[in-house]
Amino acid sequence: GENVEQHPSTLSVQEGDSAVIKCTYSDSASNYFPWYKQELGKGPQLIIDIRSNVGEKKDQRIAVTLNKTAKHFSLHITETQPEDSAVYFCAASKSTSGTYKYIFGTGTRLKVLA
Amino acid sequence: NAGVMQNPRHLVRRRGQEARLRCSPMKGHSHVYWYRQLPEEGLKFMVYLQKENIIDESGMPKERFSAEFPKEGPSILRIQQVVRGDSAAYFCASSPPRSGDRTGELFFGEGSRLTVL
Numbered sequence: 001g002e003n004v005e006q007h008p009s010t011l012s013v014q015e016g017d018s019a020v021i022k023c024t025y026s027d028s029a030s031n032y033f034p035w036y037k038q039e040l041g042k043g044p045q046l047i048i049d050i051r052s053n054v055g056e057k058k059d060q061r062i063a064v065t066l067n068k069t070a071k072h073f074s075l076h077i078t079e080t081q082p083e084d085s086a087v088y089f090c091a092a093s094k095s096t097s098g099t100y101k102y103i104f105g106t107g108t109r110l111k112v113l114a
Numbered sequence: 115n116a117g118v119m120q121n122p123r124h125l126v127r128r129r130g131q132e133a134r135l136r137c138s139p140m141k142g143h144s145h146v147y148w149y150r151q152l153p154e155e156g157l158k159f160m161v162y163l164q165k166e167n168i169i170d171e172s173g174m175p176k177e178r179f180s181a182e183f184p185k186e187g188p189s190i191l192r193i194q195q196v197v198r199g200d201s202a203a204y205f206c207a208s209s210p211p212r213s214g215d216r217t218g219e220l221f222f223g224e225g226s227r228l229t230v231l
Contacts (some may be wrong), residue, residue, distance in 0.1 A: 043223050102157075
């Protein structure tokens with residue numbers, strides 16, 4: 001069945017360093033890849049997304065890259081700050097008729113050390 | 115512009131009781147999704163609804179779980195005869211109407227945390 005693998009499960013970086021989280025998806029028909037940030041006790045918040053007709057997208061300190069051939073996509077956070085500490089989830093989705101089902105990765109707990 | 119509203123935020127039930135979780139989507143959104151999150155795990159799709167219609171319930175357990183999104187009022191996820199394994203955070207998300215072939219962004223609520231004693 002459809003599957004999204006996410007690595008690493010935990011990641012600790014020093015403040016100011018970069019963090020990279022990687023995901024692999026199984027369904028080649030997937031065409032939309034959002035990333036969510038979840039803080040403790042809260043709901044997931046969309047931070048960036050990418051569609052399959054684009055290879056890279058940036059928004060200030062956050063960037064996402066997509067390799068459709070390898071079915072990989074990655075989140076890059078530069079100049080990390082303590083407030084970036086949270087759990088990050090990747091997801092894959094496809095726009096088949098009638099459903100928007102997202103398949104989520106298992107999450108990466110990012111700790112930014114001051 | 116209020117976001118996705120879920121209530122209650124926390125719910126405690128004893129085994130065998132019923133749990134009802136409510137979700138009001140963002141203004142202008144006509145699609146509602148329910149996801150379940152177990153501790154230290156990712157979000158698992160349960161069901162996708164539009165007003166008065168269940169579109170995809172492939173992630174819903176076959177027994178005890180049901181969902182609805184009536185013409186008026188919030189979407190409701192209902193769990194009958196709860197068991198300890200139902201303890202989890204249940205998240206509702208909404209999205210705007212589809213635009214052509216583009217997949218819509220999901221906006222999540224803060225979740226309802228169910229504890230079954």
